Amino acid sequence: MVAKKVERMDSEVNGEIASTGRVDLSGFWGTNRAVLTMAILCTQLIFLLTDTIGVPDHLYSRGYLGGTPYESIWSDALFLIPAALIMPLVGNLQQKVGPKAITVLGFGLFGISLIAASISTEQHVFNFFRILQGLGGGVSLPIAGGHMGGRIGKAYIPLGKSLLVFFFAIGATGGIAISAFITWNIGWRYIYGLFGLLILISLGVIIKLMPSTPGDTRIKIDWLTYSLLAGGFGLFSMSLVYGNQKEWFQSSIYIIAVWTSVLLIGFFFWRLSKGPPLINPRIFNDINYCVSLINLSVILFFVFMIFGTVPHFMMQVMGNTIGSYSIPFTFFSLGTVTGTFLTTPIINPFYIGRSIMQKKIISSLGILIFATAALWISGTNSHQDNQTLTKQLFMLGFGLGFIIMELQLCFKTMPAELMTGASAVSFFCTNITKAISGGISQALITTSSQGSWDRFRSQIFESNNALEIFQAPFLNINSGLTTDTWSQASLEIINEAISKQVDVVSIINLSTTAGLILIPLSLLPFLHKEASAKT
Structure with a gap:
């Protein structure tokens, strides 16, 4: 009976989902196949979390590692770039040596380098292990895509694709909140040690349960x-x-x-x-895959631009610690997961977006929601409060959850044998986009800060609003406060106050730019075609 269910055509399964929102999974849960699937999802989740934990963690850890701000900035880039670059190679490597071999090698390197990073005592050594984490962990998303979209079993492919997208939403947005909370309350080393241990446990399950499929040594790379x-x-x-x-x-x-x-x-x-x-060209025969690839790359560029600048603003201007800003970012992740849950088949039996037109509208709406939230943030000032920013972050996350609909469209009609290569290309694009977006956003902040610094520094006089809190104690002094009596310490305090205004200008510039550009980009989802969405 189970064998017949496994052999059903994809069209039958998708038709069942579209009409009822459910699919018969009685032969899945409680089996070795389900355990293996959860182990692979765990590695995918940890990789995505490791991708973002550096935002709060590396600011804190560099004090223990003796690193300068310039050295610690590389800690994120040296993980993200190797992880992105290894992905396009995974498909061919998997064919050449077999899925299990490349999985064991990649996950083993990932887990060991995470634990090694947790006991590092020097910044350069830590950065070296970040490179190894990227090289090892970079195989996780293509391997997860290949398993969820193919090796999980024909009858369960719709479930696998839904799990792939849903766990992507959790991992891509949950890293900052989790890292900030653990770093502040326990210690930054525990994050890397815990993640490394979980990876090695998952690897043990994979070694035990994943079938050994021989590779084809004739495959040329x-x-x-x-x-x-x-x-x-x-x-x-x-x-x-x-x-x-x-x-x-x-x-x-x-x-x-x-x-x-x-x-x-x-x-x-x-x-x-x-x-x-280098990549099987058949994956580009699906027009919806190509459209989603372009949409995700372009849209997520601006999404990551906002995502990467808010934590710095919260600390430098609003006076948060990494411990206190973990709560607003928890709501950001919650918003994303909520938006994704509403649109994900099987995970949510009552999901919305059952036709290709509905999916287009939801994806477009997500872009507009995100753009609106970005423009809302652009109206900020140096007196911004956590309650307002928490609402803005939740709105950003909810919009992002709808945008992740593009990832569903990306894999919806992809054949099982092409899922590893398709996942490799799509996640390469999202990861390299994140790396480029981070570099450009930091460049814009630097340029904006330098220009603003010159502009504000020339305005250091008694009536400058940025100096009001420092002038207050002197208001009752007859002689007042004059520049002739300022000491070097006073100038440092003044510079710090004005630099906050510079950070305000930077986030206004970035959020305004992202918001205005994303509004017309909300038309991109309507490029999807109805015909290729049919299964």
């Missing part, structure tokens, strides 16, 4: 095309971090790096059209 891809996109992403520290085009090294990366990317696309395929 186009290392030249991959080297051009990795060199071009990797060098460009790193140049953004380096340029932000070295005054951009005043640095000859930065100029060389940028032009080299542009040439490598150009050669990559030329080679991609001429040489043997």
Whole structure:
């Protein structure tokens, strides 16, 4: 009886979901297949959480590691960039050595490097293990995509794809809140140690339950095309971090790096059209996959731009600690999970968006909600309170939850044998977008701060609003407060007050830019086609 259910056509299963919101899973839960699925989802979740834990964690940990602010900034980039660059290679490696072999190698490296990072005592050593975490953990999303969209079993593929998207929503947004809470209340080392332990436990389950499928040693990997891809996109992403520290085009090294990366990317696309395929070209036959790929890359660029700047604003301007801002970011994650839950089949039997047109509208609405929340944030000031920002973050998260509908459309009609490659390409795009977005947003903050600093510094006089809190104790003194009597300590206090105004200007600029650009981008989901959504 179970065997017949497993062999049902995808069209039958999807038809059952569309009409009832349910699918018969009686032969799934309580089996080894379900346990293996949960282990793979655990690794996916931890990878996504590790992707964002550095936002609060590395500001705190660098004091223990003896790192400067410039060194600790690399801790995030050195994880994110290798993780993105390894993904396009996973499909071919899986075919060559088998899914289990690449899974064990990647997850093993990921878990061990997490534990090693937790006992690091020097910033450069810590950063080295962040690179290994990226290389090992980067296989998790393609492997999860291949399992959830294929190896889980034909009858359960719709469930697997829903779980893949739902856990993506949790992991992509929950890292800041979880990291901030644990770092502040227990310690930053416990995060890496706990995550490493969970990865190794999951790996033990995978070794025990995942079938050993032999690879095909005849599979050839186009290392030249991959080297051009990795060199071009990797060098460009790193140049953004380096340029932000070295005054951009005043640095000859930065100029060389940028032009080299542009040439490598150009050669990559030329080679991609001429040489043997690095990625199976059949995945691009699905028009909805291609549309979602473009939508996710473009839209998430601006989403990550907002996402990465709010924590700094909350600390520098609003006076939060990483412990206190964990609560507002919990609501951000809650908003995202709520929006995703409302639109995810099987996870929610009463989900909304059952037709392709409804999905287009929901995705477009999510972009508009996010854009509106970004413009709401752009009206902020130095007296912003946590209650208002918590509402704004929840609204941002809810909009993002609807935007993640694009990920469902990305995989909806993808054949099982192509899911690993399709996942690799889509998550490569989202991760490299995050790396580039982070670099550009930091560049905009730096540029905005430098300009604003010059603008505000020339206005250091008694009537400057930024100085009111410092002038208050002197209001009853007849001689008043004059610049002739300011000491170096006074100037430092004044500079700190004015720098808060600079941070306010920076977040206003970024959120306004993101909000205004996202509004017209809300039309992108309507590029999806009805025909290719049918299964």
